[in-house]
Amino acid sequence: MKLPSYDCVRFEHVAAAMHRIRGGIVRTSCQRSHWLSEITGSHVHFKLEQQQFTGSFKERGARNALLSLDGEARRRGVVAASAGNHALALTWHGVQLGIPVTVVMPTVAPMAKVDKCRLFGANVVIHGAHIGESKQHALEVYGDLRYINGYDDPEIIAGTGTLGMEMLEQVPDCDAVVVPVGGGGLIAGIALAMKTMQPGLRVIGVEPKRCASYSAALEAGHPVPVAVMPTLADGLAVPQVGAHAFAVARHWVDEIVTVDEAAVALAVLRLLEGEKMVVEGGGAAGLAAMLPGGPLDRLDLKDKKVLVPLCGGNIDVTVLGRVIERGLAADGRLIRLTVPVSDRPGGIAELAKAIAGMGASVKDIFHERAWLHTSVDMVVIKAVLETRGFDHNRQLIRHLRGLGYETAKLDGINETKDEKEVLEALKAPPAPAPQS
Template structure:
């Protein structure tokens, strides 16, 4: 199936509904729950979309599946390739295996050990590089050899798949004023913001980045995608730049992209465990310090929604970061 996407067009709610129909039965409709623990912690009603309970441990299974199901026979036979800081690679490896498509995954050596193990156990061909820039370069070469790229965020079908998170959130949550979404390359926030603005007019959508993984905030400052230096421990948010597609959506639909430190992101993971009873990676933990910023700005009328995006960090990972930042 050939993609027929007009360059410069924005994703629409009809695209997300179509993706939802396509991936139904392949992914999980994850729970949307009110959290008394986080409500008490943040001083405002909190509803969480528990995408960490998704198949493969993160929302990435949605976009990967949406794209894989559009492949033609020749593309399926040649195989697919993806570059990833962890979760997109896991999703592509696992979902491609389920759909009997050969997958190649390129990740930096800094990717979580759990991600490497899962990709290999799923049967994908794995290449490790010295950094994300090198990973993207190798992926481009492999694409030139005939593999079909399943980009983590610069692909309308992937974004529409991620947008099904927002579709379900809008359908299942009570009243919300502000929704917080983690940002790497921008695929998740693009899809979620598109769905929420279509179905919940007036809602504010806030992005959250960690220091040293600031691709979207720098793009918004510059007026378009720019390369950024990466230094955050949160490799799953570490895109070397956003795409024009995700920038165009964020500049139109996102209220602001908030910045938090790695230390606060790791502390957020510990707080999610203690106050919400969920084990989430720092890419989701960063939502809590950002939620405090939103709560202070919005005031007493805030009703917060959190997209808890993934769980693919081990106890050893989190405890190691906690020791590094003096959180124990």
């Protein structure tokens, strides 16, 4: 596969886009996070792109692409495939500029994004299991319209580069930028702009493990299709990176890492609790990589000034609820306890009293008899508990063990060293009391 040249998008294109879109785009704020700087050990600055009118950075590229059309293309209108944010941005700016927009959205697109596209006046077509199938449908059925690729058109890449220019204006002495990666357009534009202006800056990309299309392209040397599995970072679930985006990004980007679902959920939770910000999974992927135990722990970012664009805040309320629960589980604050207790009156009450005495809260509880074969007078209790975290979990399991619940088990804890410590505490005898 012959790739475009890395200079298919140049810095002058980004500078022109910066001037072109200025009147229709929000200059979003960029602020240091005290709490997440403490947690990560870096000086973390968030670029708040969820402050754009449609809730994501996609407006930059969409407006630049629409303003670059000739008169005939504007009259006929445009078509795009998108899981939501590109569709929203294109629709909104199409309305402002009087350009008809058709968007083909996959069946997994969040309903909040689908409904907003319809409210903005787009012709919304739901088709395909993922964005790749949606794109194919758009090209086959709406071939007479100009197709605007949300991550690979040179005008889109140039538009996203304006985000990099803004970040350097706001934090000129930054050491690194950590960017979510889906189709590659965002990191291509940011890396091109920022490393042209500041060559010593490190540009690090982050993509979900369940759709690591950029990593696959790096390994193959060119964009290749990958399997798309459901992910909390739905906006990054692109089955194949764009050829233009990959050519540009490969030249400028320093490092690419992947994050799992637990890390994404925890990042959304940290932003909600610590920063009072609602950010979608894909938008929080950069922070997910920086959290303790994440893939960027091994890189030398401690005490460095790091920029992290929060790329979008469009998330269904129902999905947000599920993400919060997964984040609590990853944080050790939502656990599953399995323990046999007496099936006689008071057996469950005694367990509940022991749990309450340790300050844990029972969120859900049920019991099973049929699968406990060791004793006819025992019942297995399965409970979901809210706790204060891993230290509290260790104290809880030791306390239950000391009360005679020796076969109690904790499930559903994030696979970190803390989980191993909790499970080891189950096996080990209680620590002796210190001697006075």
